[in-house]
Amino acid sequence: MITPELMRAILDQYPLSLHGTHGISHWARVLENGQRLASITGANLMVVELFAVFHDSQRRNEHLDPGHGRRGAELAASLRSSYYELGDEDFALLYTACEHHTDGLINADITVQTCWDSDRLDLGRVWISPSPERMCTRAAKTEEIIEWANQRSTKNTLPDWVATEWGIRL
Template sequence: MGSEVGADLLVVELFAFLHDSQRINENEDRMHGDRAAEYAESLNHRYFDLPDSGLDKLVHSIRFHSYGKIHQCPTIQTCWDADRLDLGRVGIKPSAKYLSPFGAKHIDAAYECSKLKRIND
């Protein structure tokens, strides 16, 4: 997805690993994005090397990924689309109003894949 919209793929990959890494409770943990954003900042220049602009995008995408917003930056929006397209893992079908137009095209396929992942667990 990210390569088709010109996203920074390293930021998207790091987001995938880190955005829920500090979640304490699957259902009620509103602050996990803030904790994960701080954690990501602490890892830069130790485990990966993002320039300031990349780190800013990573931290922003992690901190606000649960807020249901849309962003004009292709990198940040790709992170959020990827996370939202995986909502089937908790039984929720993603809504197009919380996705970019590109991400919205993939709702049905992503939902089916997420449901399969949940069934196989």
């Protein structure tokens, strides 16, 4: 469960615009992509949700930003136990998923694969069509899911629950 307190702690350290291409609406869609994929892949839902809010949280620019995945993973480490709880094994998955999310890898634990796919499904916002060959999981390669995610991404859809559940009004 992502609490408003966790979101505030993350955003206190987020240097970019919340409206940017790697900002809040991206995080929220990645979370919903991950929830949908996890219901099929059996990925750990808590890890998938935490990945959504940490993986781009330490970007310093909206372009190529080497190392932002590892910095996001380190932020996740620093807020663990104070703002959310996660066991050691699951935290290792979260760390790996954040650290390597831009490396183009395909093979990993199913939870890590689900995290990466949830991010790759949201490429439409920067006018890149998500490609089934770049996806890790069978679920994310399906036309139905790619189309669903891509439509939301190109429209920059912002889910209503961002205001009520994360306490963020854009």
